[in-house]
Amino acid sequence: MRMTNFLHFTENHRYCVYRDFCLSGLDDKMLSSIYQPMVGAFAVSLYRLLGTHVPVEKVGYSNIEQQRRLFLTLGLEPSEKGRRYLIEQTSKLEAVGLLQTSRLYVPETDDYIYEYEMQPPLSPSEFFNTQHLTLLLRDKVGKFTVLALREQLWSKEPQEWSGVSLNKENISVPFYDIFELNTHVIDYELEQALTEVETPRKQAVPVIQQAEGLNYADIILRFPRESKNRVFVERLRYDHEQMGIVNYVVRKYELNVQDICRLLDEDGIFSSTGDVMLDDLQHRASLHFRQGMKLQEKRQVTAGKVVALHQELSADSGEPAEEHAVQMEYYVEVPIQFQSKCDIHQYNMMLRNEPYTRLLQTFFPGSVPVHFMDMFEKIDLSYKLPGEVINVLIHYLMSLIAAGGEQRINRNFVEAIASNMLLKQVNSYEKAVQYIRDQAKSKGKQAQAASRTRTYVNGGKGKPDIPVVSTSASGETVTEEEYEEMMKLAAEMQTSKKKG
Numbered sequence: 001m002r003m004t005n006f007l008h009f010t011e012n013h014r015y016c017v018y019r020d021f022c023l024s025g026l027d028d029k030m031l032s033s034i035y036q037p038m039v040g041a042f043a044v045s046l047y048r049l050l051g052t053h054v055p056v057e058k059v060g061y062s063n064i065e066q067q068r069r070l071f072l073t074l075g076l077e078p079s080e081k082g083r084r085y086l087i088e089q090t091s092k093l094e095a096v097g098l099l100q101t102s103r104l105y106v107p108e109t110d111d112y113i114y115e116y117e118m119q120p121p122l123s124p125s126e127f128f129n130t131q132h133l134t135l136l137l138r139d140k141v142g143k144f145t146v147l148a149l150r151e152q153l154w155s156k157e158p159q160e161w162s163g164v165s166l167n168k169e170n171i172s173v174p175f176y177d178i179f180e181l182n183t184h185v186i187d188y189e190l191e192q193a194l195t196e197v198e199t200p201r202k203q204a205v206p207v208i209q210q211a212e213g214l215n216y217a218d219i220i221l222r223f224p225r226e227s228k229n230r231v232f233v234e235r236l237r238y239d240h241e242q243m244g245i246v247n248y249v250v251r252k253y254e255l256n257v258q259d260i261c262r263l264l265d266e267d268g269i270f271s272s273t274g275d276v277m278l279d280d281l282q283h284r285a286s287l288h289f290r291q292g293m294k295l296q297e298k299r300q301v302t303a304g305k306v307v308a309l310h311q312e313l314s315a316d317s318g319e320p321a322e323e324h325a326v327q328m329e330y331y332v333e334v335p336i337q338f339q340s341k342c343d344i345h346q347y348n349m350m351l352r353n354e355p356y357t358r359l360l361q362t363f364f365p366g367s368v369p370v371h372f373m374d375m376f377e378k379i380d381l382s383y384k385l386p387g388e389v390i391n392v393l394i395h396y397l398m399s400l401i402a403a404g405g406e407q408r409i410n411r412n413f414v415e416a417i418a419s420n421m422l423l424k425q426v427n428s429y430e431k432a433v434q435y436i437r438d439q440a441k442s443k444g445k446q447a448q449a450a451s452r453t454r455t456y457v458n459g460g461k462g463k464p465d466i467p468v469v470s471t472s473a474s475g476e477t478v479t480e481e482e483y484e485e486m487m488k489l490a491a492e493m494q495t496s497k498k499k500g
Helices: 025-040 041-051 068-074 080-095 126-127 133-141 142-154 190-198 216-222 229-233 241-254 259-265 278-317 345-354 356-363 369-382 389-400 410-421 429-453 479-500
Strands: 013-020 099-106 111-116
Touching: 013 041, 025 041, 025 080, 025 126, 025 133, 025 142, 041 068, 041 080, 041 111, 041 229, 080 099, 126 133, 126 142, 126 369, 126 389, 133 142, 216 229, 216 259, 241 259, 345 356, 345 389, 356 369, 356 389, 369 389, 369 410, 389 410, 389 429
Parallel strands: 013 111
Antiparallel strands: 099 111
């Protein structure tokens, strides 16, 4: 029995017993010889006491009574010590499969009812075929006692059969060879009557299952008492819909108990009627989640630097790393700044085997810019892209710069490409080369489509060229007489326009 608050399990709480079997002589033998050494005499006495709540000649439910009857009959004090001891004994019965305890909440009375569902003891063959129960009995009484108890519970075959090979044949007669049922007529009245008479388990009070996540006790235990939102948080105990909303946010943004308590204590989280404002709660939980991600990234980068430094030191002291060859179908072109330094074979081997830190140093004559190194360091340590994939990404970016593209190589652009590689599972040199080739093809198609949209098609002819006024080749200037003539002409045009 899992109980976090002993005030929820007292002698004043009510209970009932459910039993759908009757104890036989063999069951009594199993209880006294097998189960009692494992769980103790007190637990077995509790089990027998619960069995007497339902009449021997019947099965089903007992009357609902206060648990005071259990405490008085068993001689337990109605105190925390007595409650703890009773919970311990029922837990033992539950562990060996003799009892199932359920707690039912009754909203009308704002109280709990406990249901003790008894389970029949296992038969000798079933018990000794259950490994964990057999091992527990061995730990309690010893191996030889277990063997002796099994012999006591098992009646051997006749001596005349021992050592004789027998051919066993089943000659039993099946049901339909003797009896014949009238299956052409369906008796609906009988079925309805049987349904009304029976007391199915589904008509019992439904059990309130606690969903995965935080429960009310975890939150209220850590929530500040002086908070003005405490009255709203206390209502979550019985408002399972609002509690589900809280658990939804907890699971979505990976919050712990302290985080959700701090968020529920903020202003504007609850409405005037006590309902959780989901949008506001999600917004603040998202801010907390993103802040935690940034801190986690910083920790990963710092830890990655330490690991990389350790690996570099160990690599320097050991044997050189093995080089991996590159197939010629995956060769990439040598950038302009490398054409005088190495050929295509050397360049591709460098992309495949060199770490990205050294590759960046070859692209810059001086020191590598800090923001460039930070970008690829995050891709390496946070995104976990392989080193050869990062090298191909660097080659792709440097090719864009050498081609004179208008795209700025900033952090957002680089991280967008890296995240796209992660989504497409680019985790090898060959896949990375194929990726940048596909990107180049798609950009070429986009450029062609853009050029077509800028062309005005008219009878198969393109847009005509519009003549543009250009300066004369001789560079002649206007004389003063010509300038005065032009000014007079402009004045006349202005006066005529006013008259019109």
